[in-house]
Amino acid sequence: MARNPLAADLALFPARLKALLVAVFLTGVTTFMLMPFLAVSLTRSGLSIGQAGTCVAVLLFGQQGLGHVVGILVDRYGTQRILTVGLLLRVAAFVGLMSVNGFGALLVVCALIGAGGCLVTLPIRVEFIQQDPAIRQRSLALRGAAVNGAAILGPPLGTVLLAADFRWVCVAAMSTQIAVLTLLSRRSLRTGEHAGQRHGGLPSTDRDAGQDPRPSVVALLRDRRTVTLLLVAFTFWFSYSQLNTTVALATITATGSEAILSALFVANAAIVLTLEYPVIRGLSARRPSSYLLRLGMIAMSLAFAVLAAGVSIWVLAIFIVAFSAAEIFYSSSVDDVIGRIAPAQGGGRYIGVFSLGDAAGSVAGSAAGSALFALADTGGFTHAYWLAVAALVGAATVLFVIGEQRRPHLSKVEVQV
The missing domain is CATH 1.20.1250.20 (MFS general substrate transporter like domains)
Known part of the structure; x- marks a missing residue:
């Protein structure tokens, strides 16, 4: 009996990579559960439409615009440490999101959520690129599938939770971050687990000779x-x-x-x-x-x-x-x-x-x-x-x-x- 291609590929993946795929899905669910409803929830809390839009813009900028800074931190301290900081920061920010009021406080909270997101997504992206070239592109395809699976599940889940209370959206978001932190801590990247992959470096067989490290x-x-x-x-x-x-x-x-x-x-x-x-x-x-x-x-x-x-x-x-x-x-x-x-x-x-x-x-x-x-x-x-x-x-x-x-x-x- 022919083996399922997906099962065959997963059997080749190291445990850390499998954990990362789960992490991508769970963090994606958090994003798609929160983002479609954030501006609406902020206006319900008393912010104007312009203030709510500013909060969302600051969050999105933090997620994408801090990439180079986070990249330098990854090179210096390694992916697991930066991931841990990012996940803890997001947990703290979600606590703040459901407990603070006022434009200034909510703006800070949204900035922290965005920064935490960059501290999570960029190290994960680095680790996927670090994979052996023989499995890298397949793992990237599965990463994309995980993101889109989250995009389908997240909004309806957020709708259900929002119908009860926006705080339940925050609680669910916190829970997924804690679950990802626990999973990745148990499957932490050991130094030397993959040759040539230390602090964000790429495999030695996949680089240009003589290039500035x-x-x-x-x-x-x-x-x-x-x-x-x-x-x-x-x-x-x-x-x-x-x-x-x-x-x-x-x-x-x-x-x-x-x-x-x-x-x-x-x-x-x-x-x-x-x-x-x-x-x-x-x-x-x-x-x-x-x-x-x-x-x-x-x-x-x-x-x-x-x-x-x-x-x-x-x-x-x-x-x-x-x-x-x-x-x-x-x-x-x-x-x-x-x-x-x-x-x-x-x-x-x-x-x-x-x-x-x-x-x-x-x-x-x-x-x-x-x-x-x-x-x-x-x-x-x-x-x-x-x-x-x-x-x-x-x-x-x-x-x-x-x-x-x-x-x-x-x-x-x-x-x-």
């Missing part, structure tokens, strides 16, 4: 590969953020239905959850991660080009399929590409630089993208905006391809075991 940000930005990937990361998250902003606005305007907008989000999470692991598992055996990353960028470009035909139910259906394909190919491949060019040590700092690119793309896509879309909408040129986004993603793809051609091609991961 802990390069500065300036040194990293002098590397053409790093700059190219930063542009790709910025562009991807600029376009990805449109789903929550301009695409959402266009959908409501064109269809007049919030249910259709909700269906888009559910369809996106369901497609990625269902297909990411089997698709990446099959393709990674035959194609390098750089090739899959290009496919993801091309799919994202096509998704927005489709919208130029006019927003309708059928166009949105095609859009979300292409958008989900982009997420599958990109999210499962970008960290594997980064892992192959990251320095031998200082991996946390390196990932931190890319987290800044992600954050910049998200902020620019949400703020500048929405402003540009409003201008296009006023002039009746929304189709031109979609084409502009598609062209931006296409240009980033071309830059990445050129960068690949100017250096030795990334070798294919051998995953036949």
Whole structure:
């Protein structure tokens, strides 16, 4: 009897990696259980809409904008210590969220939740990149599945708890953080467990010879590969953020239905959850991660080009399929590409630089993208905006391809075991 592929892969994963997959799911449930209802709950506590929005913005900035600082801490103190600090900080912040009042206090609490989130997510990302290349891309695909599973479970769970009291949402969030802390403490990363992986460093077989072990940000930005990937990361998250902003606005305007907008989000999470692991598992055996990353960028470009035909139910259906394909190919491949060019040590700092690119793309896509879309909408040129986004993603793809051609091609991961 043939063994289930998922079970076969999990049997190859070290215990720490399995624990990290569970941690990704549980922390994701916490995020998706809280974030859709946070602004509403803050306004119910007496804050104005503007104050509630500021709190949410500070939280989101903390989650993404502190990446480089956290990366330096990871390199110095190791992933487990930083994870522990982040989880404890989030537990304390959730206690504050359900017990304090007033704009100033709640702003501080939201900042702590965001900072704690960065202290958790970035070390986990570093540890995934540290994995043996033979299992790394499969583990990244499972990480994506865990995130999307949480995206499906979190909002309805938050709805049920919010119906009772917002404090129950906070209690559940605290409980998941404590559960993750307990799990990862029991499965702590032992020094030397994986050769060449100390304090965020990458495996010695997966690095460039003679590279500065802990390069500065300036040194990293002098590397053409790093700059190219930063542009790709910025562009991807600029376009990805449109789903929550301009695409959402266009959908409501064109269809007049919030249910259709909700269906888009559910369809996106369901497609990625269902297909990411089997698709990446099959393709990674035959194609390098750089090739899959290009496919993801091309799919994202096509998704927005489709919208130029006019927003309708059928166009949105095609859009979300292409958008989900982009997420599958990109999210499962970008960290594997980064892992192959990251320095031998200082991996946390390196990932931190890319987290800044992600954050910049998200902020620019949400703020500048929405402003540009409003201008296009006023002039009746929304189709031109979609084409502009598609062209931006296409240009980033071309830059990445050129960068690949100017250096030795990334070798294919051998995953036949």
